[in-house]
Each structure stands twice: as structure tokens, then as C-alpha cells.
Amino acid sequence: MSKAVSHRPGSTTGSGRPLASLAGLLRDWLPRQRWFAGKDRPVTDLSVLSLTELFPGCLHLLVHTGGGVPAPGGTPPAGDCYQLLLSVRKQLAPRLDRAFIGRAEEGSLAGLAVYDALYDPRAAQLLLERLRRPGTAGPLRFESDAAARVPGGLAPRLLDAEQSNSSLVYGDAYILKVFRRIQPGVNPDLEVPGALAAQGCARVPAPVAWFRTEEPWPATLGVLQPFLPDAADGWTLALRALVAGDDFTTEAHELGRAVAEVHLALATAFPPGVHGETSRTVAAMTARLDAAARCVPALAPFVPGLRTAFAALATCDAGPPAQRIHGDVHLGQVLRAGEDWFVIDFEGEPSRPLSERCSAQSPVRDIAGMLRSFDYAARQRRPWRPDWARLCREAFCAGYAARAGWDPRTKHALLRAHETDRAVYEVLYEARHRPDWLPVPMAAIERLAVRGG
Ligand SMILES: Nc1ncnc2c1ncn2[C@@H]1O[C@H](COP(=O)(O)OP(=O)(O)O)[C@@H](O)[C@H]1O
Ligand SMILES: O=P(O)(O)O[C@H]1O[C@H](CO)[C@@H](O[C@H]2O[C@H](CO)[C@@H](O)[C@H](O)[C@H]2O)[C@H](O)[C@H]1O
Secondary structure, eight states, X not given: OOEEOOOOTTBSSTTOHHHHHHHHHHHHHGGGSTXXXXXXXXXXXXXXXXXXXXXXXXXXXXXXXXXXXOOTTSOOOSSEEEEEXXXXXXXXXXXXXXXXXXXXXXGGGTTOEEEEGGGOHHHHHHHHHHHHSOEEETTEEEEEOTTOOOOSOOOEEEOOSOOSSEEEEETTTEEEEEOSEEOSBOOHHHHHHHHHHHTTOTTSOOOOEEEEEOSSSOEEEEEEEEOOTTOEEHHHHHHHHHHHTOOOHHHHHHHHHHHHHHHHHHHHHSOOOOOOOHHHHHHHHHHHHHHHHHHOGGGGGGXXXXXHHHHGGGTSOOOSOOBOOOSOOOGGGEEEETTEEEEOOTTOSTTSOHHHHTSOBOTHHHHHHHHHHHHHHHTTSSSOOHHHHHHHHHHHXXXXXXXXXXXXXXXXHHHHHHHHHHHHHHHHHHXXXXXXXXXXXXXXXXXIIIIOO
16 A cells, blocks of 8 residues: 655655765765766755655655745745655665665665666566556546556566666556656646547657656656657667668658657647747857857857857847747657657657746747767767758758648748757757767857857
């Protein structure tokens, strides 16, 4: 039986010494996780917002770092909230080495090994069982599409890839994405695929079950959707083509069509947006650039040149109307199964506030994301293959135009501004998560600032 453990939000000691002991271990472990956003500051404060015994031996936690203590049900505080599933054992089997968080030193957990339960097949199976049978566990709510029939007993495996979240694949039939950084509200990765499926859009795997919390505020915690078993992601396929010296333009053209179809479905599924005033877009892009330059000094010399890309928006054609978009389009977010491209991960850029990610924006933002991704792929090759990226870019835009009815290549200033904004985001992302990759977006920054495109 699951039960909610009574716990005073904001305290690491509300349930006694075990929490204090856990908090100590988590302060060291959290910053080492790829999905941890606050890598640029030490975890000095950590509070437990909610703690639920999901099943015997497995605790579900929402923890908060980097800000004031949040009030229950109140306004979300500054800082970040993370979802953790933790288990304890006397000894960890070697196959759970990667899951090890630390050994508790005090309280009732003293001497026990604390580990990330998502690596434990038993815990992963029990989590799927909860999703198969809608119900509650303390503040947690497990829900499903009434038409979905998820079979029991599917063998779980945790995807190794370093991602923004953690994903479990069950029997190559379903994939459960467990969100790590939790923001109040419905996660777009539940909301958007659900709305697109209702439109009959076949480009997106539709959610079949999900779980969410009511405390400390309503938020989505995880989504189960069909797994595309023989799919390969666009990044893997593009690199394979580059290594083999193959052309990728047919794939890029089809990708352009797929992204355009998703945009058309999004425009129908969500009420059309009002075009934000251009001056506000310019101000927002400029503010993001200035903030990024404060964190990554290498950007500073390019700031004046990059600002001209944003300023040009004031005098150029406004382009297509604002609408709901994907928000973080790149080659890793598209999967090819058979001849078809699918689009996944509608969370948007993980570091942006949820309200911003759900607001109507220019679809050019998504197009710019994919164009940047061709550049990223081309730069994985020595020597660099700018011609490969250029041909993919042309083909993607042509495919997009064939389906959307307008051609991104005719909106040069708009594209340049959005590619610049995206490259600035990438500089910050790489500086925080993969410093070795920083030269990739920096090369684009130099090109966009100095040569203008
Ligand atoms: N429906 C699916 N079918 C097959 N593979 C998937 C599916 N959804 C996600 N994946 C795989 O899982 C990886 C992580 O998914 P993604 O939604 O991008 O998570 P994250 O937000 O953690 O980046 C993808 O790169 C892809 O390889
Ligand atoms: O984790 P997400 O898939 O939500 O996206 C984040 O991580 C991506 C890297 O995994 C990052 O993408 C950047 O690197 C890609 C190559 O690894 C490249 O194809 C993309 O064009 C580039 O932006 C993405 O920006 C970030 O939000």
C-alpha cells in the first residue's frame, strides 16, 4: 500500500533525521546529474517539498534548491524543483552501481545505500503497474487514456542517453518519460501530443497514461507513450550520413514537411496567438543575449554585431502569425520509423519558464532550431562540411514550404534573428552542460555577428 508521509514542506527535518541525512547526500549528487539546471551555483539549500512512499522501499520526492522556502499551494518560489525516486538497500548489486547516491550516515537510514530507483527494474515495474491502474498515492495522481490497454509484465530498461529527463522503455512497446525539473502546471509534453492526437496528427506518439501531483502545486510528473521500436533519431542518421559521405537532402526535405505538418496541426489545436509586438520580441532576444554574455564572457565581443540581427526585426516583414510551437526543435527530437518522421519532446527549451514555452511564438523559431542542428551535425566532421549543412538547410526549407505554403528562405532577416537567438541559447546550454561543445555554437555566433548569416 502506498501512503503519503506527512511532511512539512520546506523543511529537511520535518520527518526527522532521515530527511536531513538524505538532503546531505542529495546536495553532492544533484549537481552531477545532466538534468540538474543549477550547475553554475553550489547546492547550499535543499528543501523537501513533498515525500510519498510510492510502494514499500521506494520514496517519491520533490525537492527544491536555489531559492526561498515555498509556501504550500502558494506561488512557486525562485529556484528549481526536481523529482526523485529513491530506494535504499544494505548492499547494492553491481548492476546498480550507476544508481548509487550515497550511504546514509544518520537516523533510521544509517548505513543504508541510497540509490536512484529508476535504475532498479523492480521499482520501474511497480511504477508501470501504478500507471496501468489509475489511482492515487498521497498527493500523486495516476491517470490514463480510457481507451488505452497497457499490458502488464513488460520488461523495463532505463535509457542510458544523458537527457534533460529520465526515460524508461517497457518491452519496446512504451516509453515513460519521468520529468526531472518540475514546474507548476500541465507539462507541454503531455498537453501538446494529447491535443495533436485529438486532431488526428500522426506525426506525434500520443500519451496513453501519465502521473501528476497536487502538492506543493499541481504539476505533471511523467508521461507514458507508445515506443517506436525501430526508430532512429535524426541526429544519429545525420551523423551516419556524414561519416559515409552520403547526401541527407531527401531526409531533410521530408523533415521540413513533417515540421510544417506539426505546425499546421498545432495552429488548429491551440487558439491562434496574437503576434507579440516586434519591439517586445527584439527586447526579449536582446535581454537573453545580454544575460548569456554575462555568463559566457567569450560572447561579449560579438554582442554589438548580434544585436543588429535583432534590431533588423523592426523593419522586416513580420512573417507567419505567432502560434503554439515545439520550442526546442533539433535533430535529436525527430525519429524516423520506416519512411515516416515523428516529432517528440514538446517541452520546449528546458531552461525557459513554462508560461513562456506555452505562449504563442513565431514558427520561425522551430525552423531556426533545425537549421542550427544541421550546422551542429556538419561540425562533427573534420574537415567541417559547410556545404552539407547548406544543402540540408535548402532541402528542409523547401520541404517546409511545400507543406506550409510559405518559404522560410524568403524571410532572411527573420531567420537570421531567430537563428541568432537560438545560437545564444546553445552557447549558454553548452557552457552549462557540455563545455567541450561550446566551440560549435560559438562558430555560428561569429558567423552571424561578423558576416550576418
Ligand atoms: N516514442 C518514442 N519512441 C522511440 N524512442 C523514443 C520515443 N520518445 C523518446 N524516445 C527516445 O528517448 C530519447 C529521449 O526522449 P526525449 O523526449 O527527447 O527526452 P528528454 O526530454 O530527456 O531529452 C529520444 O532521444 C529518443 O531516442
Ligand atoms: O535535452 P533536449 O533534447 O530537450 O535538448 C537539449 O539538449 C540538446 C543536446 O542533447 C541541445 O541540442 C544541441 O545539441 C544537439 C546535438 O547534441 C544539436 O543537434 C542541437 O541543434 C543543439 O541545439 C538542445 O539545445 C537542448 O535544449
